Amino acid sequence: MALNAMTVSAGTALDVLRTAWSAQRAGQLTASYMLHGAPGVGKTEIIQQLAEEIGARLFDLRLTTIEPQDLRGLPYYDHDAQKTVWYRPEDLPDDPARPAVLFLDELTAAAPSLQPTVYGLLQERRVGQHRLPDTVFLVAAGNTVEDGAIAYEMGSALSDRLVHLHVVASASDWLENYAIPNGLHPAVIAFLRSRGDLLSTVRAAQERDDLIAATPRAWARVSAILRATPDRRLRNILVAGTVGEAIGAEFALVADEVAATVRIDELLQAEPGKRLALYPDSMHGLHALVYGLIGALNAETATGVIACMADLTRLAEARPEPVFRTLPLEELRTHGFELLIQRGLALDLAESFLDSPAYADYARQREEAGLA
Numbered sequence: 001m002a003l004n005a006m007t008v009s010a011g012t013a014l015d016v017l018r019t020a021w022s023a024q025r026a027g028q029l030t031a032s033y034m035l036h037g038a039p040g041v042g043k044t045e046i047i048q049q050l051a052e053e054i055g056a057r058l059f060d061l062r063l064t065t066i067e068p069q070d071l072r073g074l075p076y077y078d079h080d081a082q083k084t085v086w087y088r089p090e091d092l093p094d095d096p097a098r099p100a101v102l103f104l105d106e107l108t109a110a111a112p113s114l115q116p117t118v119y120g121l122l123q124e125r126r127v128g129q130h131r132l133p134d135t136v137f138l139v140a141a142g143n144t145v146e147d148g149a150i151a152y153e154m155g156s157a158l159s160d161r162l163v164h165l166h167v168v169a170s171a172s173d174w175l176e177n178y179a180i181p182n183g184l185h186p187a188v189i190a191f192l193r194s195r196g197d198l199l200s201t202v203r204a205a206q207e208r209d210d211l212i213a214a215t216p217r218a219w220a221r222v223s224a225i226l227r228a229t230p231d232r233r234l235r236n237i238l239v240a241g242t243v244g245e246a247i248g249a250e251f252a253l254v255a256d257e258v259a260a261t262v263r264i265d266e267l268l269q270a271e272p273g274k275r276l277a278l279y280p281d282s283m284h285g286l287h288a289l290v291y292g293l294i295g296a297l298n299a300e301t302a303t304g305v306i307a308c309m310a311d312l313t314r315l316a317e318a319r320p321e322p323v324f325r326t327l328p329l330e331e332l333r334t335h336g337f338e339l340l341i342q343r344g345l346a347l348d349l350a351e352s353f354l355d356s357p358a359y360a361d362y363a364r365q366r367e368e369a370g371l372a
Helices: 010-025 043-053 068-072 112-123 171-179 186-194 202-208 216-228 232-243 245-261 264-269 272-278 283-296 302-318 329-346 350-354 357-368
Strands: 032-037 057-062 074-078 083-087 100-105 136-142 163-167
Touching: 010 032, 010 043, 010 136, 010 163, 010 171, 032 043, 032 112, 043 057, 043 100, 043 136, 068 112, 100 112, 112 136, 171 186, 171 216, 186 216, 186 245, 186 283, 216 232, 232 245, 245 283, 264 272, 264 283, 264 302, 272 302, 283 302, 283 329, 302 329, 302 350, 302 357, 329 350, 329 357
Parallel strands: 032 136, 032 163, 057 100, 100 136
Antiparallel strands: 074 083
């Protein structure tokens, strides 16, 4: 059965859910939502970020690990009333004074026998006599049969109870809304900036009958591997086991280049007159440098980070290598400053930019060029 919903990036899906939560809080719309997408595309991370942003307690139910009675609760006999009563399960939020997100993960992989129990949650917001408070936001997620994951076809009785979003991997969205804010390794960001087609290779891996595929979740793991494994040989084995041997070999070239040429700590500690000699001389290296500077930004490093970002366009004059006269240094600096300012505002470092002579000079040049 075709999934005839609009495809959206993870960032757009999060925007949709933010709007839906605001509408629910205003009493304008109460619905249940379903995130469809390939394994590792970021569905769980979307829900975790939403819960954090709205200050909600997250109830994460993996439907493949529970039985229908786990949602209904435990029965006991009330002798005075001569009735069977059900204890409310702890996995269902019950505090009307506190926002909560009830996340029904792996819905499409749950046993068909469980789905009728979920119907009441999704439509009437209750299981038996257990009702959800109005402060509960309800989202489900799962893979499709076409994703190669364990999944059952969703019947119309279940589908009709949901607002569906088809989440797909987008390199630009993932880099700017997840990888950079979360400080992933600069080599990962630099590689996927130029090879965005390798962010997710699930469908291609299926066609080749490969077991391993690259996914956003896998690249986040690669970042952790780079930080935790200094031994190059062992690192490459782990990376190949995460994103596949062919992609791992291509990535290793970039990781080696970044390791050899991008030295953020040394750059920030260098005297201004000697700093330009430490910049890498390749596009991969410069991209990694930019993202490394963004990741290094804090109250103590702000002055140096801003100055290093501003110095990018001086390379063509200060360094003899011909490559600097062909690289788009101004575009790279502008993009770097856009991301750096976003992170600076998030860290409450606006004053650091306003007090920086390097940033003032950059802003003046932009204004003179009519780009301010």
